[in-house]
Amino acid sequence: xxxxxxxxxxxxxxxxxxxxxxxxxxxxAGNPNVGKSxxxxxxxxxxxxxxxxxxKTISGAEGRYSDEFGDKILVDIPxxxxxxxxxxxxxxxxxxxxxxxxxxxxxxxxxxxxERNLNxxxxxxxxxxxxxxxxNLLDEARRKHINVxxxxxxQSLGVPVVGISARKKHEADKIMQVLNNNILNPKESSPFIxxxxxxxxxxxxxxxxxxxxxVGERINSRWLTLRLLMPDSSLLSECEKYLGFNILAxxxxxxxxxxxxxxxxxxxxxxxxxxxxxxxxxYAAAERIAGSAVSFTKENPNYADRKIDKILTGKLIxxxxxxxxxxxxxxxxxxxxxxxxxxxxxxxxxFENKINQILLFLNSPEWLRSILVDGMFRxxxxxxxxxxxxxxxxxxxFTLLEDVGYLPRIAYNLDNPFRKCKACxxxxxxxxMGFGCNAAGIVGCRIIDSPRERxxxxxxxxFVPCNGHLPQQKFGKNQLFLLWRCG
Numbered sequence: 001x002x003x004x005x006x007x008x009x010x011x012x013x014x015x016x017x018x019x020x021x022x023x024x025x026x027x028x029a030g031n032p033n034v035g036k037s038x039x040x041x042x043x044x045x046x047x048x049x050x051x052x053x054x055x056k057t058i059s060g061a062e063g064r065y066s067d068e069f070g071d072k073i074l075v076d077i078p079x080x081x082x083x084x085x086x087x088x089x090x091x092x093x094x095x096x097x098x099x100x101x102x103x104x105x106x107x108x109x110x111x112x113x114x115e116r117n118l119n120x121x122x123x124x125x126x127x128x129x130x131x132x133x134x135x136n137l138l139d140e141a142r143r144k145h146i147n148v149x150x151x152x153x154x155q156s157l158g159v160p161v162v163g164i165s166a167r168k169k170h171e172a173d174k175i176m177q178v179l180n181n182n183i184l185n186p187k188e189s190s191p192f193i194x195x196x197x198x199x200x201x202x203x204x205x206x207x208x209x210x211x212x213x214x215v216g217e218r219i220n221s222r223w224l225t226l227r228l229l230m231p232d233s234s235l236l237s238e239c240e241k242y243l244g245f246n247i248l249a250x251x252x253x254x255x256x257x258x259x260x261x262x263x264x265x266x267x268x269x270x271x272x273x274x275x276x277x278x279x280x281x282x283y284a285a286a287e288r289i290a291g292s293a294v295s296f297t298k299e300n301p302n303y304a305d306r307k308i309d310k311i312l313t314g315k316l317i318x319x320x321x322x323x324x325x326x327x328x329x330x331x332x333x334x335x336x337x338x339x340x341x342x343x344x345x346x347x348x349x350x351f352e353n354k355i356n357q358i359l360l361f362l363n364s365p366e367w368l369r370s371i372l373v374d375g376m377f378r379x380x381x382x383x384x385x386x387x388x389x390x391x392x393x394x395x396x397x398f399t400l401l402e403d404v405g406y407l408p409r410i411a412y413n414l415d416n417p418f419r420k421c422k423a424c425x426x427x428x429x430x431x432x433m434g435f436g437c438n439a440a441g442i443v444g445c446r447i448i449d450s451p452r453e454r455x456x457x458x459x460x461x462x463f464v465p466c467n468g469h470l471p472q473q474k475f476g477k478n479q480l481f482l483l484w485r486c487g
Contacts, residue, residue: 032079
């Protein structure tokens with residue numbers, strides 16, 4: 001099969017990708033860090049930077065793939081865990097899948113943690129029937145003794161499923177073969193439908209006919225009805241742009257929606273309660289499907305993680321272990337930084353004396369020596385001597401905790417205490433980072449979804465003493481005073 005790969009471009013895109021009559025627009029979706037960009041690069045030749053950390057694709061990239069079945073524009077949308085949008089990246093992904101006039105959607109999953117990835121798959125199936133599920137990292141799954149029954153998974157989801165190892169570039173073409181056979185040559189399919197609590201299903205049954213009458217086939221009426229039960233200003237705005245009218249402006253529908261929402265609230269289901277119930281139903285369905293398709297040739301590799309979780313997140317010993325780790329890191333940082341700080345201080349003092357001697361030899365005026373030596377050089381070398389060594393020790397230790405997976409467990413442990421303060425558990429991570437550098441900690445607050453909680457984190461992170469305020473045991477009083485002033 002002859003094919004060509006051609007780069008088209010990258011950047012922040014809108015919901016309407018321009019295409020020719022003989023072209024197909026394919027959305028490439030998936031959780032962060034599942035190899036989505038690697039697949040995109042293999043198919044299009046557009047060398048996006050690939051990495052093994054989440055949140056890399058913030059804007060979109062477009063690339064072209066051509067074969068005997070026609071031209072296809074692949075759009076690599078930001079990695080997201082859910083289409084119940086709580087962040088800018090999730091909104092971009094949701095809006096493009098819903099309103100981007102796509103012909104099909106490829107959802108990339110990680111074979112080593114399929115259950116978590118199926119959450120996004122099930123939400124995508126509610127919007128787009130033309131979906132292909134790509135199970136990536138099969139080689140990594142085999143190494144961990146995980147078997148994925150692709151046939152059973154396809155049968156359960158009701159859509160085509162293809163398994164690949166994206167590191168082998170030629171395997172990415174399998175996705176397009178399945179896409180051509182099943183999506184671009186449409187066949188009768190019955191995608192899996194998530195069923196929710198009885199009260200929510202009753203509300204959907206009552207409202208969906210009205211929604212379908214208003215939107216026709218332009219948007220999946222069941223999905224839109226469900227989302228209108230959890231009103232979202234950004235979604236309503238995108239719907240209005242796409243449809244050309246405000247669906248809530250219809251008096252009959254607005255009256256019916258108000259009546260249904262009042263009935264749900266009387267049963268204890270407010271907006272947050274509905275969203276929690278919907279999320280729980282999706283996760284339960286993902287767990288059932290993954291349980292039927294995934295098996296292990298040896299002991300479940302996640303079993304050891306769960307045993308560790310019981311220790312590190314336990315109610316009795318989780319907090320003492322967390323405090324022990326924090327104390328150990330601070331001790332290593334403070335004590336360990338003394339020696340390089342003292343070395344740098346002595347080294348810079350030698351340079352300061354040399355510069356003073358040169359200026360005296362040149363008969364420089366006192367005010368010039370004061371500016372150059374006391375005002376510029378001394379301040380610069382004290383900042384370097386005082387702040388560089390602690391940062392050089394703290395941040396590698398902080399990164400090590402992240403790599404071994406302990407930072408998410410800290411956020412989990414502290415989520416409840418932070419919520420009692422009307423804050424978010426993720427702020428624990430930004431505060432920990434703030435001990436190294438508060439500027440980095442405040443920038444890191446962007447991981448918090450809620451604008452209110454994010455602003456609260458930015459304001460309160462300033463009270464975290466960064467390493468410039470940490471004591472240095474071998475410095476004298478004058479040096480500590482200068483250290484405090486620099487910090």
